[in-house]
Amino acid sequence: MKVALLGQPNCGKSTIFNAVAGYRSATGNFPGTTVELAWSKVRLNGQVIELVDLPGIYSLTASSPAEEVAKKFLLEQEVNLIIHVMDASMLSRSLELTLELREMGIPMIVCLNMTDEARRKGITISAPKLSELLGLPVVETVASRGEGVRDLFLAVKNPTHGSRPVKTGTADISWHTDVEGAVSKMQSSLNGTATRNHVPPRFVAIKLLEGDEGFLAAASPQVRAAAQEGRRSLEQSHGRPAESVIMSERHDRSMHLFEQVATLSRPKPDFRIALDNLLMHSFWGYPLLLAILGGFFWAVFGIGSALETAFTRAFDAGFHLLASGLVPTSLAYTVVKGVWDGLAGGVGIVLPYLIPFLIGLAILEDIGYLPRVAYLMDGLLHRVGLHGTSMLPLILGYGCSVPACLATRILPSRRDRFLASVLSIIVPCSARSTVIFALVAFYLGPAWALAIYAFNGVVVILSGWLLTRIWPEVSAGMILEVPNYHWPTLRVVTMKTWLRLREFVMIGLPLLVGGSVALGLMSHWRLDAFVNRAWSPLASLLGLPAILGTILIFGILRKELTLVMLVQVLGTTHVTSIITPAQLLTFTVFVTFYFPCVATLGALLKEVGGKLTALAAAYTTVLAIALSVAVRLLSSAILS
Amino acid sequence: MAAAKTSKEFSVDTAQVTSLDRAQERDAVEVLEVSGPRNVANSLAQLGIRVGEVLRVRRSAPLGGAVLVETRERSVALGRGLARRVKVQTRS
Numbered sequence: 104m105k106v107a108l109l110g111q112p113n114c115g116k117s118t119i120f121n122a123v124a125g126y127r128s129a130t131g132n133f134p135g136t137t138v139e140l141a142w143s144k145v146r147l148n149g150q151v152i153e154l155v156d157l158p159g160i161y162s163l164t165a166s167s168p169a170e171e172v173a174k175k176f177l178l179e180q181e182v183n184l185i186i187h188v189m190d191a192s193m194l195s196r197s198l199e200l201t202l203e204l205r206e207m208g209i210p211m212i213v214c215l216n217m218t219d220e221a222r223r224k225g226i227t228i229s230a231p232k233l234s235e236l237l238g239l240p241v242v243e244t245v246a247s248r249g250e251g252v253r254d255l256f257l258a259v260k261n262p263t264h265g266s267r268p269v270k271t272g273t274a275d276i277s278w279h280t281d282v283e284g285a286v287s288k289m290q291s292s293l294n295g296t297a298t299r300n301h302v303p304p305r306f307v308a309i310k311l312l313e314g315d316e317g318f319l320a321a322a323s324p325q326v327r328a329a330a331q332e333g334r335r336s337l338e339q340s341h342g343r344p345a346e347s348v349i350m351s352e353r354h355d356r357s358m359h360l361f362e363q364v365a366t367l368s369r370p371k372p373d374f375r376i377a378l379d380n381l382l383m384h385s386f387w388g389y390p391l392l393l394a395i396l397g398g399f400f401w402a403v404f405g406i407g408s409a410l411e412t413a414f415t416r417a418f419d420a421g422f423h424l425l426a427s428g429l430v431p432t433s434l435a436y437t438v439v440k441g442v443w444d445g446l447a448g449g450v451g452i453v454l455p456y457l458i459p460f461l462i463g464l465a466i467l468e469d470i471g472y473l474p475r476v477a478y479l480m481d482g483l484l485h486r487v488g489l490h491g492t493s494m495l496p497l498i499l500g501y502g503c504s505v506p507a508c509l510a511t512r513i514l515p516s517r518r519d520r521f522l523a524s525v526l527s528i529i530v531p532c533s534a535r536s537t538v539i540f541a542l543v544a545f546y547l548g549p550a551w552a553l554a555i556y557a558f559n560g561v562v563v564i565l566s567g568w569l570l571t572r573i574w575p576e577v578s579a580g581m582i583l584e585v586p587n588y589h590w591p592t593l594r595v596v597t598m599k600t601w602l603r604l605r606e607f608v609m610i611g612l613p614l615l616v617g618g619s620v621a622l623g624l625m626s627h628w629r630l631d632a633f634v635n636r637a638w639s640p641l642a643s644l645l646g647l648p649a650i651l652g653t654i655l656i657f658g659i660l661r662k663e664l665t666l667v668m669l670v671q672v673l674g675t676t677h678v679t680s681i682i683t684p685a686q687l688l689t690f691t692v693f694v695t696f697y698f699p700c701v702a703t704l705g706a707l708l709k710e711v712g713g714k715l716t717a718l719a720a721a722y723t724t725v726l727a728i729a730l731s732v733a734v735r736l737l738s739s740a741i742l743s
Numbered sequence: 744m745a746a747a748k749t750s751k752e753f754s755v756d757t758a759q760v761t762s763l764d765r766a767q768e769r770d771a772v773e774v775l776e777v778s779g780p781r782n783v784a785n786s787l788a789q790l791g792i793r794v795g796e797v798l799r800v801r802r803s804a805p806l807g808g809a810v811l812v813e814t815r816e817r818s819v820a821l822g823r824g825l826a827r828r829v830k831v832q833t834r835s
Contacts, residue, residue, distance in 0.1 A: 161789035161790070162789055164785060192816065193816040193817065195815065195816065196791060196815070196816055196817070343794075344781070346785070347788075347793075350785075350788060350793075383802060383804075383811065384802075385802065385803070385804060385805045386805070388804075474820065477809075477820065478804060478808075478809045478811060478820040479804055479808070479809075481804065481808055481809035481820070481822055481823075482804050482805070482806050482807050482808025482809060482823070483808075485807075485808075485822060485823070485824070490822050580783070580821070580822030580823075580824045580825035581809060581820060581821065581822035581825070582783075582786050582787060582790065582819065582820075582821060582822070582825060583819065583820045583821075584790060584817055584818070584819055584820075585811065585817075585818040585819065585820050586818075587818075
């Protein structure tokens with residue numbers, strides 16, 4: 104049995120999905136986060152159902168990639184049941200989608216979620232009345248607290264409406280006479296033509312009148328002509344395009360439904376409005392933004408450095424015990440040291456910064472602060488040819504470039520997607536951040552690390568400006584829903600953090616260990632001399648010892664390797680005893696900007712194709728070289 | 744019909760026609776027209792910004808930044824250029 108979860112963005116549908124399917128998808132309090140499908144097999148009282156979390160959509164008119172995906176899925180896959188999740192505090196708007204979905208004729212259960220928010224806004228909804236008017240089962244839930252989810256899935260197992268098993272919304276909700284006339288006229292001209300198996304003719308007729316490209320393309324010339332005629336007549340009699348007329352009909356019906364089922368009373372006083380007066384303030388919003396990000400930074404560094412010091416001490420001591428019986432020049436020793444160094448690096452240096460970083464990012468996301476950041480920054484971004492919705496890939500880029508590149512799918516044009524991808528890989532991902540924290544912050548002080556982030560920010564903006572000059576295009580403009588704040592839930596934050604952490608533990612850590620061992624073996628068999636000699640022109644340009652060359656190549660595999668191997672190669676964790684602060688800074692700046700890791704290359708290839716990926720990689724490397732040389736020259740003057 | 748339409752426009756003598764980016768904050772405005780490509784108008788409509796709807800401009804970011812608009816149930820942040828395309832009329 105195939106069940107699809109469908110609903111508008113931010114209705115809590117992904118929370119429901121995760122409640123039954125486990126940690127399979129990531130939710131975000133930022134519309135457009137779920138652009139990919141997440142699916143899972145779920146066992147319900149002995150029966151296994153396939154549950155799919157479709158991207159959040161506002162309607163089935165396919166004006167965005169997310170809607171394309173959802174529509175395609177519903178039309179092409181054999182979906183047995185739709186769970187339509189609605190934000191109860193936005194019922195009238197949500198009902199428009201409900202009415203559209205009903206037209207598809209797929210059995211459906213309505214889930215009225217966030218009833219606590221509705222109550223807070225003073226909206227009381229009669230679920231039984233709604234169920235009666237729609238002809239569909241309605242279940243009330245508060246998914247963030249887990250309330251009602253069990254009842255929802257009990258209804259999935261036995262979808263009944265009253266005592267009858269539900270087929271489709273059988274209650275009559277028809278439109279104004281003249282529009283209905285146009286629809287039935289369209290429907291009759293479809294008679295005899297083959298439509299896709301389970302799609303009701305009424306749905307096809309409406310879609311054709313709306314001017315849906317997919318349906319028009321699949322139709323015969325006669326049907327297409329009939330659709331053209333139908334649209335024209337609607338447009339003539341209403342003075343507006345046909346799809347606008349149809350949208351108004353749904354709007355009318357949903358308002359009517361809403362008025363019949365909801366009673367409004369005085370909303371409870373909400374401190375969140377006062378919070379927004381502060382955080383979105385025309386002036387104070389900006390220093391507060393810096394303060395919040397700065398606070399985040401300081402917290403990550405504080406926790407990370409404390410843990411790092413403790414862990415590395417433990418690992419150092421552990422190694423002495425471990426290697427006590429081995430001869431330092433033997434192969435065994437090299438391998439053991441390689442493994443240990445990899446583990447020490449991954450667990451002792453990377454994790455202390457990675458974990459607080461991911462938790463902090465998840466909290467910021469869940470609270471709902473990120474759309475406000477987009478609001479504050481849109482003006483500036485627009486000047487560099489982007490708009491506020493490009494903030495999402497950029498912000499995700501601070502976690503990992505891979506989901507950032509995937510998130511560019513929400514942007515309308517190819518050029519926007521390329522621009523956002525390039526900028527999101529220039530932004531330091533958590534791996535690169537770990538390098539910044541563990542090297543620069545730890546040895547030179549947090550102020551220097553903050554300086555790198557600020558410097559990086561300026562470079563991102565200038566790159567955006569530059570790339571816009573080269574590939575100009577009028578940006579459509581930001582349209583972004585700004586949802587209400589809500590307390591971060593432990594469940595969601597843990598889930599999101601674990602999801603990203605799991606990737607590191609399962610893939611990153613083994614790569615770190617493998618890489619360390621490889622490096623150890625290379626030096627054991629004197630192979631590294633080759634590579635270092637090949638690198639020496641670049642190394643001398645950057646003023647770095649040649650051994651760091653090999654490390655930077657490994658960094659293409661995984662950025663944390665640069666950190667772990669630096670420590671390994673220099674033979675001690677007291678790095679500043681061997682290379683100067685200026686060299687440390689230069690090295691870190693290079694690592695911050697250069698060539699993306701293989702995982703990112705893969706994501707880029709998927710999103711923008713080979714040519715643009717090569718361009719992006721080349722740009723970042725040239726940028727890295729130029730900036731590191733500049734930093735080298737400047738810092739020898741200041742730091743030495 | 745035409746007479747009724749005209750009298751509607753003139754009857755509210757304190758009504759002002761402007762674009763969304765220039766509307767006064769906190770004023771309730773009614774959307775008269777949304778210009779520009781159809782897919783943009785559709786995206787706006789889906790979020791509740793369409794002809795006939797009543798909106799309220801909550802705030803705007805400085806230096807030509809975004810505009811935060813409140814529809815019946817949602818708050819929507821719009822790029823300034825987009826807001827300029829929405830013609831509105833203040834209701835007194």
